[in-house]
Amino acid sequence: MTAINLNEKLNMFDDFWKPRVIAELNGQQVKISKVKGEFVWHDHKNEDELFYILKGTLRMEFRDRVVEVTAGEMIVVPMGVEHRPVATEEVWMMLFEPANIKHTGEVKSHLTVDSYEKI
């Protein structure tokens, strides 16, 4: 039971699209990630996913709309909804999601991470 400092954790890496786990509770994980550019279209069949933006503006693309989420804002992407996160400029974000979630759902891409480093 210690204080987890997000900036300290964010300063431990500078690659994009590779979330790190910083906390676990109730079968859920808190991850942080730096992202830039376009991710891959995917959904998660059984998991809702929360994105909380710490820095920059994330453009969350859905098949029928786009939602811009900026620092201090969050968005929940419900299970089964296809989405593609896009960051024109570098974005830092925190994710809340079930511990067993697959990074890119059933889609495989060169960006897919199979296991998450804990920091």
Added chain:
Amino acid sequence: MTAINLNEKLNMFDDFWKPRVIAELNGQQVKISKVKGEFVWHDHKNEDELFYILKGTLRMEFRDRVVEVTAGEMIVVPMGVEHRPVATEEVWMMLFEPANIKHTGEVKSHLTVDSYEKI
């Protein structure tokens, strides 16, 4: 699926120790709360609880130690661990916890909230 702005939500109330639900996912809830003063000693038998500090410094008291958690930091209180949040100055925070959690566990106090407003 919209952007949820935390400051906008936080500006909708100014009472203390009355968390509001701002998002739900995977059987969990995201709440925000403003707190000042001493809360009540309690634990949650089956729920872990995450506190993410948005403003100020929360003093999280445990029976055997105290952890100071300041803006930009989080702490996870595991199930079954007695704790008492204390805020000398006003603190704004975000909570992440199961939707069925009881505010003060099995303890009843004048601060206990039985149901949470969704904003």
